[in-house]
Amino acid sequence: MALTISDIAKLSDVSTATVSRVINSPEKVSESTRKKVMEVIKKHNYQPSGLAQSFRTKKSKTLALFIYDIDNPFYAKLIKELNKMAFDRDYTLIICDTENNKDRELEYINYINQNKIEGLIMTEGISTDHFNKLNNNMYLVCIDRDLDCELPYLRVTTNNRESVAKAIEYLVNLNHRKIAFVSGPKDVKTSIERKKGYLDIIKKYELPVGDDYIYQGDFKRESGSKALDYFLSLSELPSAIFCSNDLMAEGLLARALSLNIDIPNELSLIGFDGVSKALYKPLTTIKQDIHGIAETSINGLISMIEGGVKGNTVKEISGEFLIGETCRRLKSGEE
Incomplete structure (x- = not known):
């Protein structure tokens, strides 16, 4: 006993x-x-x-995490890292699967306000003003997200724009000029920044690319498959496609395989996240430092809680470009 x-x-x-x-x-x-x-x-x-x-100290040592898409392997790995680090610091982490749904987020905000939650970590999503409904004593960290609220917060992000620009320039150096782009949801911060990185290189090299080479995806596998069908319907096919996350790249890769399209011999492909379990060959991608993102977020949040200090700060984590087997160099005049 x-x-x-x-x-x-x-x-x-x-x-x-x-x-x-x-x-x-x-x-x-x-x-x-x-x-x-x-x-x-x-x-x-x-x-x-x-x-x-917690009753004696009036501190629950409890944190909450808003997750955009719990089925996405990037977020599954992020949850694992955050949970372990919170546990090691003697904090409990509550997982809130918001599905990027405004009403669902508001329900979770009401729950947090009614319970002794000391800090909140939010992953990407569409910015809304309902975060102003959070208690004024709430400590906030946003991962790849901007908030439309009056509360100060720490923002942790991968260098999305620069990382994508590096990947697109890699394709240019492989002699690709007709480079297509599959974006994420239009109002999501990471989607916006990654698209900017793509357009930076298109402009820099004056590539012959119009709006028809940009497909609006949703960060889910199926939209990658649909993106390939769309690009195949164009009169001028791209020689390379950049997908704004690995899930969409996997969907596109699977669709290409079903159509007997040889990647990379007929089409080069790059993803983003570094969490791909590609069907038959390693994906060229930008690997996010999930451990570094989690560590910066947890340590930053707990430091604010225990130090009683808030402030608007941005911490940028570098991504790593990984060369897999889904890109090839074009011969001069081949495109």
């Missing part, structure tokens, strides 16, 4: 109030008393009740 705080007090020959102070406010207890009580606690492997501690 597990020991109670009263048992620890008896074994230490002190009051229960003294044991409580040793656990929650050790600076208020003499060194000799603190050492005596801690020896008993360690000897009997006593674990204080987290719930009881």
Whole structure:
């Protein structure tokens, strides 16, 4: 049977109030008393009740995470990293699958306001003003997202624009000029930044690319498949396609395989995220530093909570360009 705080007090020959102070406010207890009580606690492997501690300290050590798409392998890996890091810092992480639905997000905001949630991490999504409904004492971190609210927050992001520009320039150096682009949802921050990176290189090299070479996707696998069907319907086919995430690239790759289109011999392909489980060959992609994103987010949020300091700050994490087997160099005049 597990020991109670009263048992620890008896074994230490002190009051229960003294044991409580040793656990929650050790600076208020003499060194000799603190050492005596801690020896008993360690000897009997006593674990204080987290719930009881939260009532005493008025701190729940509970965080919430708003997830855009829990089925996306990028977010699955991010959840795993964030949860482990929160646990290692003695915090509990609640996962809120918002599905980028405004009403669903508002329901979760109401839940957070009604419970002792100390900090909130939000992944990408469409910015709305309902985040102004959050309690004023809420500490916020946004991963790849801008908020339309008055609360200050830490924004953690991959260098999306620069990373995509590097990937498109890689294709240019492989002699590709007809480069198509599959975007994510039009109002999502990462989608906007990645499209800007694509357009930067199109403009830089004055490539013969019009609006018909940009397909509006939704970050889901099926839209990658539909994107390929769309590009195949054009009078001038692209020689290379950049997909704004790996899921869409996988969908496009699967559709190409079903149509007997050889990638990369007939079409070059690049994705974004670095989480692909490609069907038959490694995908050339931009790998996001998921560990670095999670570490920066958790450490930043807990530092704000424990330091009682808020402020608008941006932390940018570099992506890594990984060359797989889905791109090839065109011969001069081949395109």
